[in-house]
Amino acid sequence: MAKSIQERLIKLSVYKDYDFRFPFHPNHYYIPYPHMIRKCYALSMNERGVLVDILSHLGENEEAFPSQETIASNLGISESTVKSAVTTLEKKGFIKTVRRRGHVNCYRVNDLESNPYIAFSEAAHYFLRYYQPKYVKKSLIQSVIADVIHSEKYALHARGLREAYRSTDESDVSYPDLVYDMVSELLVDIRMKLWEEKGVEVSLPIYSDFWKYADLYLKSIGFEDGDECDWDEYLNTVDEEDLTQGQ
Missing domain, CATH: 1.10.10.10 (Winged helix-like DNA-binding domain superfamily/Winged helix DNA-binding domain)
Structure with missing residues (x-):
């Protein structure tokens, strides 16, 4: 064979x-x-x-x-x-x-698993796969996606997500909730930019789709219904500056 x-x-x-x-x-x-x-x-x-x-x-x-x-x-x-x-x-x-x-x-x-830009990119690919109008070239939508993801707004969003991932403050909004909010906002921004700059109208992903994948993600990292996840188990707590001491 x-x-x-x-x-x-x-x-x-x-x-x-x-x-x-x-x-x-x-x-x-x-x-x-x-x-x-x-x-x-x-x-x-x-x-x-x-x-x-x-x-x-x-x-x-x-x-x-x-x-x-x-x-x-x-x-x-x-x-x-x-x-x-x-x-x-x-x-x-x-x-x-x-x-x-x-x-x-x-x-x-x-931790690539928690990198906000990968989350943004995967949401954009999801958008392209399921919600791109068939009559519109992918290159046009891809150029809009790149503009949105590389904007200062999403640089700030990415910074906020990284801080949330490392936060141990229980009063803060949880990292999974922020990811969901940010990728949802990203898709809205892509849709609005397509309409305002390219005159292309597209539908938005069904939010229940995102909840389904969010639930799968939570279970994969240790969350169960009613349980708390020990973030320290998933975070690298070594301070890189300590590595330079004594050099």
Whole structure:
């Protein structure tokens, strides 16, 4: 029975014996690459490439030490492009950089599961899949989505969501509730911008759809009806600044 393309790709990644088709083959192995990162509207192609290259260098302690020169060489881009992408990835909460004097920077990947920009992007993909008018080109709607997600408004929303995720104050609005509110607002903003700037009218997702997926998410991280979730179990509480002490 012929092997599936997935099996062949894995074999290509880990095959170490001499192969006349690839007499020089230094790039072994592979990493899982979720579609929600590959298709994230909040990331440019260079930002995605830099993020994936950092992910590929992660060790068991979840830290990566590639120099920007190494990343640039791996991706075939300039060091200035890498530096710009790293800065943006930090602002959007995908990574944290621990700068060590006289040494290569250390990169730590944040909790991608809670990254607001991934939540925004996935909501936009949901919008495109189920509510895009068939007569409207996806490229038109995608340009509007990018404008909305990259706006200062959603940079502030993302900051608020990150703070809520780390908050232990019971009086604050819960992170899941904020996510639901923000993605709902995002879809309204996309719809309004399409109408005001492009003259395209689209329907809005049914809110019950979002509640269904919100409930699935809550159960996946430990929430049950009437229970409280121990956020400390899911948060990285190590202060990155402590890592630089004694350097």
